[in-house]
Amino acid sequence: MQFEGEHLLVGQLGHFFVLLSFTASLLATIGYFIASRKVDALEKSSWIRFARINFIIETVAVLATFSCIFYICSHHYLEYLYAYKHTSKELEFKYLLACIWEDQGGSFLLWTIWHCVLGIFLIIKSKDWEAPVLTVVSFAQVFLAMMIMGVYIFDIKIGNSPFVLTRDEINGPIFSMPQYLSLIKDGIGLNVLLRNYWMVIHPPILFLGFASTIVPFAFAYAGIQTKRFGEWVKPALPYTLFSATVLGVGIMMGAKWAYESLSFGGYWAWDPVENASLVPWLIMIAGLHTMVIYKATTHSLRASYVFMILAFLFILYSTFLTRTGILGDTSVHAFTEAGKAMNVLILTFVGVFAGLSILLFSINFTKIPADQKEETTDAREFWMFIGSLIFFLSAMFIIAKTSVPVFNEVFGTHWAPPEDIEFGYNKVLILVVIIIGILTAVTQYLKYKNTPASSFLKKLIIPTVIALVVTILLYTFYPITYIKQGSGFLIAIYIALFATIYSFIANAGYIWSGLNGNLKAAGGSVAHLGFALMLVGMLISSGNKKIISEDKFKNFMIPMGIDPLTKQADNPLENLNLLRDVPTGMGPYMVTYYGDSNATEKGRHYYHLLFERKDTATNELKESFVVNPDVYLMKNNNMSSNPDTKHYLTHDVFTYISYTLDPDQNKDTAQFKLREVAVGDTLFYSKGFMVLNSIEKNPAQNKFNIVPNGAMLMAHITIHGPDSMKYASTPVIMVDSFGINQIDDTVYAQNLFLKFAGVSDNHKVRIGVKESDKMIDFVTVKAYVFPYINLVWIGLVVMAMGLLMSVRKRAKLSSGSSAFVLIVIAIALFYMFLFAH
Amino acid sequence: MKKTHIVLLVVIAMAIGALTMVSADFSTYDTISSAREKQGKFVHLIASVDKTVPFDYDPAKNPNYLGFSVVDSLGGKTKVIYHNTKPTDLEKSDRVVLKGRMEGDVFQCSEILLKCPSKYKDDKKELEKTVANKNY
Numbered sequence: 010m011q012f013e014g015e016h017l018l019v020g021q022l023g024h025f026f027v028l029l030s031f032t033a034s035l036l037a038t039i040g041y042f043i044a045s046r047k048v049d050a051l052e053k054s055s056w057i058r059f060a061r062i063n064f065i066i067e068t069v070a071v072l073a074t075f076s077c078i079f080y081i082c083s084h085h086y087l088e089y090l091y092a093y094k095h096t097s098k099e100l101e102f103k104y105l106l107a108c109i110w111e112d113q114g115g116s117f118l119l120w121t122i123w124h125c126v127l128g129i130f131l132i133i134k135s136k137d138w139e140a141p142v143l144t145v146v147s148f149a150q151v152f153l154a155m156m157i158m159g160v161y162i163f164d165i166k167i168g169n170s171p172f173v174l175t176r177d178e179i180n181g182p183i184f185s186m187p188q189y190l191s192l193i194k195d196g197i198g199l200n201v202l203l204r205n206y207w208m209v210i211h212p213p214i215l216f217l218g219f220a221s222t223i224v225p226f227a228f229a230y231a232g233i234q235t236k237r238f239g240e241w242v243k244p245a246l247p248y249t250l251f252s253a254t255v256l257g258v259g260i261m262m263g264a265k266w267a268y269e270s271l272s273f274g275g276y277w278a279w280d281p282v283e284n285a286s287l288v289p290w291l292i293m294i295a296g297l298h299t300m301v302i303y304k305a306t307t308h309s310l311r312a313s314y315v316f317m318i319l320a321f322l323f324i325l326y327s328t329f330l331t332r333t334g335i336l337g338d339t340s341v342h343a344f345t346e347a348g349k350a351m352n353v354l355i356l357t358f359v360g361v362f363a364g365l366s367i368l369l370f371s372i373n374f375t376k377i378p379a380d381q382k383e384e385t386t387d388a389r390e391f392w393m394f395i396g397s398l399i400f401f402l403s404a405m406f407i408i409a410k411t412s413v414p415v416f417n418e419v420f421g422t423h424w425a426p427p428e429d430i431e432f433g434y435n436k437v438l439i440l441v442v443i444i445i446g447i448l449t450a451v452t453q454y455l456k457y458k459n460t461p462a463s464s465f466l467k468k469l470i471i472p473t474v475i476a477l478v479v480t481i482l483l484y485t486f487y488p489i490t491y492i493k494q495g496s497g498f499l500i501a502i503y504i505a506l507f508a509t510i511y512s513f514i515a516n517a518g519y520i521w522s523g524l525n526g527n528l529k530a531a532g533g534s535v536a537h538l539g540f541a542l543m544l545v546g547m548l549i550s551s552g553n554k555k556i557i558s559e560d561k562f563k564n565f566m567i568p569m570g571i572d573p574l575t576k577q578a579d580n581p582l583e584n585l586n587l588l589r590d591v592p593t594g595m596g597p598y599m600v601t602y603y604g605d606s607n608a609t610e611k612g613r614h615y616y617h618l619l620f621e622r623k624d625t626a627t628n629e630l631k632e633s634f635v636v637n638p639d640v641y642l643m644k645n646n647n648m649s650s651n652p653d654t655k656h657y658l659t660h661d662v663f664t665y666i667s668y669t670l671d672p673d674q675n676k677d678t679a680q681f682k683l684r685e686v687a688v689g690d691t692l693f694y695s696k697g698f699m700v701l702n703s704i705e706k707n708p709a710q711n712k713f714n715i716v717p718n719g720a721m722l723m724a725h726i727t728i729h730g731p732d733s734m735k736y737a738s739t740p741v742i743m744v745d746s747f748g749i750n751q752i753d754d755t756v757y758a759q760n761l762f763l764k765f766a767g768v769s770d771n772h773k774v775r776i777g778v779k780e781s782d783k784m785i786d787f788v789t790v791k792a793y794v795f796p797y798i799n800l801v802w803i804g805l806v807v808m809a810m811g812l813l814m815s816v817r818k819r820a821k822l823s824s825g826s827s828a829f830v831l832i833v834i835a836i837a838l839f840y841m842f843l844f845a846h
Numbered sequence: 847m848k849k850t851h852i853v854l855l856v857v858i859a860m861a862i863g864a865l866t867m868v869s870a871d872f873s874t875y876d877t878i879s880s881a882r883e884k885q886g887k888f889v890h891l892i893a894s895v896d897k898t899v900p901f902d903y904d905p906a907k908n909p910n911y912l913g914f915s916v917v918d919s920l921g922g923k924t925k926v927i928y929h930n931t932k933p934t935d936l937e938k939s940d941r942v943v944l945k946g947r948m949e950g951d952v953f954q955c956s957e958i959l960l961k962c963p964s965k966y967k968d969d970k971k972e973l974e975k976t977v978a979n980k981n982y
Contacts, residue, residue, distance in 0.1 A: 398853065402860055413872075424872045425890040428945065428956070584909045584931050668905050668931040789909040789931055 020172040023077030030070035034150035037063035045140035068125040097198025107208040114171040117156040123220035141231035152358040166350040207266035218256030224248040226321035247820035254812040284411040285327030291404035292320040295397035325359040389455035396448040446508025450515035476511035489552040512541035536811025546800025557596025558585040558792040589757035589786040660796040668789035681777035699728040719745025740765040802842035878922030891944040893918040928955040
């Protein structure tokens with residue numbers, strides 16, 4: 010059958026480029042592999058040339074594939090399933106990119122593109138390491154290309170092509186009509202949770218972080234392959250630092266995004282997807298430190314191998330966790346399962362890399378030189394190594410806990426997550442924070458090999474005292490109120506606060522006393538200082554997070570779960586009802602739900618809440634702001650609630666709608682009842698009475714802001730509700746060239762609608778009164794105050810800058826232009842995390 | 847003693863510590879009848895919403911009280927009380943995971959996990975439904 014209006018060429022072209030990139034990366038792998046084993050210089054360089062050409066062809070093919078998908082999406086070619094699933098015509102341009110990486114295939118493609126960019130960079134920069142390093146990169150590219158290949162080999166489907174047609178994939182009677190395309194009006198569109206500018210920025214950065222972990226891994230392979238067992242560390246170090254920066258920033262961008270637009274009330278929930286990307290970062294940091302130790306002392310080379318190999322393998326493992334559907338119910342934002350064949354392919358990808366690298370490492374283990382000399386306990390490298398080990402162990406702890414669904418799958422067990430998932434992690438990691446805080450504070454003051462004790466103590470005494478004083482001041486003037494987990498945990502929080510403040514002060518101090526203010530060499534100290542600041546921010550903002558929306562009407566108090574540690578009842582009564590136009594007390598604020606409005610996207614509804622804080626003594630308005638959280642009714646009737654946050658330098662007020670009435674089920678069927686009244690008369694309604702005070706002709710001001718071009722009458726009515734509340738209402742009637750126009754007035758608090766229906770004889774007017782049988786208009790909200798959350802973001806940016814300063818130092822990029830780039834990145838990150846709300 | 851031995855000991859101690867903490871930290875998936883036997887113990891209940899029993903939820907009165915009934919595949923039945931707002935798709939969901947404790951005949955629920963339809967957007971059956979709804 011001939012179908013009308015399809016554009017099949019671009020899809021065929023795209024599919025061709027996918028196959029081309031697969032072939033070219035396979036050839037590049039083979040070429041680089043052979044080149045890396047050739048001794049003869051001439052043969053070697055000819056193989057390298059062959060491999061390079063293939064790598065460049067692959068890069069072009071990958072970019073072309075991406076362009077084809079972008080073309081399909083931006084032209085809304087709904088004959089392609091990709092466009093049908095992810096685009097819709099109301100999508101803004103920036104979200105067209107986002108809808109490409111919403112898909113499994115699209116995000117694999119993003120990963121591939123970054124591998125290409127890094128690969129080209131390595132071809133230019135890595136000199137004689139090129140052949141073995143790019144063998145690994147190209148080999149990974151082979152697998153990534155397979156993920157989006159969509160080709161059958163012996164009845165086994167390899168990958169899911171992004172260029173499949175809607176009519177081939179979905180059964181439906183309309184697909185047997187030639188003109189089916191004219192019947193499909195629009196695609197499904199981007200999930201509203203993802204319509205956020207972070208969705209445009211976060212995935213590319215995170216995938217650059219993912220992709221960049223392959224570089225140190227590839228260098229580690231190169232070390233073994235070339236038998237230059239220790240030499241790879243030096244060239245790999247800047248890449249490792251870069252990878253740690255980008256991965257760290259990428260993860261925290263996700264955290265910031267979750268904080269801004271998801272309603273789980275925070276930036277980190279120990280969700281498996283978050284953990285899966287945090288774990289490689291922790292191992293990366295561990296490996297980074299052992300590499301630095303090796304460079305300085307020739308210790309810890311084997312550990313560097315282990316950490317760099319595992320960092321990459323855990324990136325692959327996280328891909329397996331998040332993309333095969335194995336996490337099932339335990340994660341809120343894993344990708345959907347993409348079919349069994351795809352799962353097998355992903356598992357093969359992980360298995361091949363894990364098997365080969367572990368095999369190669371164990372065969373060569375004894376050949377890797379290890380310094381047999383004993384480290385002394387006053388040497389910097391010893392404590393750095395302990396720190397790395399702690400990072401690594403915490404990573405293992407997190408991944409073990411996260412992998413419970415995998416254990417269940419493999420061993421047929423039925424372990425479920427604990428009651429308080431977050432506390433399960435927090436109680437262990439608070440110890441990690443304490444150890445790491447103190448280690449990062451002290452270790453910098455030690456010297457490699459051995460340290461003269463007197464100068465060490467002399468330099469360290471001042472930061473120690475300052476940190477102690479600051480912690481005590483904090484305890485006195487701004488105590489942590491997190492008592493939910495008992496006083497033992499509260500003490501742990503205070504120790505952790507001391508440790509992190511200590512680390513912050515000691516590292517700041519070290520820039521002066523240890524490095525004499527030489528900022529060029531201070532990358533490590535700056536990174537530690539930023540990391541410590543971030544941890545301080547986390548401890549304070551979580552420790553003193555306050556729910557201000559606690560319901561005052563606790564008439565349904567039923568004993569809830571008793572916490573085993575604190576023996577205190579949990580209090581989930583954290584939602585508060587706001588009746589329309591009725592100010593309600595919430596924490597220090599009076600909050601009024603005063604209006605609602607529709608957004609440009611269909612189904613999205615904003616609620617306007619006015620927060621006011623008055624001085625209790627003088628009743629003077631101290632603070633006033635409006636937040637507009639929204640609720641989005643998606644096409645499958647799934648409701649999504651997006652918070653709105655008022656940002657201050659010292660705290661955030663975070664609000665979201667936890668329940669709202671479904672407008673369709675809440676239609677008003679009551680009728681107006683007309684009454685004739687004169688000025689001064691009283692009318693009764695079910696809850697009270699109202700008085701018509703006066704009729705005003707052509708009032709100068711009215712609350713509807715209408716300029717009449719004819720005659721206008723306004724009735725002034727005072728409503729006396731129950732419990733002696735008074736409300737004013739001013740319905741209006743207008744007569745102009747368009748005819749008679751009545752503007753009703755609503756008293757939401759009494760569920761009362763008033764209409765100025767007309768004028769009758771003997772100075773009486775007709776007033777329509779309607780008591781709605783519709784539910785009172787209200788929303789249920791949840792609101793938190795996060796204090797000092799900006800410390801988290803500032804700390805993160807400072808840490809990233811410190812890491813990049815180290816990249817600059819280690820890669821010997823001391824030029825002024827690299828300093829300029831650094832400053833630009835710093836400004837961009839500060840803007841993104843702190844100002845671009 | 848060599849330094850490496852100290853390191854090793856620290857590692858082993860931490861690993862054991864972590865393991866004991868982890869093992870003490872798991873709950874179980876239960877049926878309604880097995881949860882009844884574990885009165886007051888935190889469990890995960892896998893069940894489906896009993897649509898024959900009306901929901902007890904009046905948000906205007908108290909947004910933090912929801913009562914409903916669930917049945918499980920073995921025919922067990924229980925009333926559930928949840929002190930929070932009603933998850934929007936609870937009526938539509940076919941399978942829910944409830945976290946909480948059985949207290950007497952009532953399941954005191956602290957968290958409801960729904961199969962979120964948006965997660966299954968890629969599901970082909972879901973897409974077929976969308977196509978069908980849109981055009982006919």
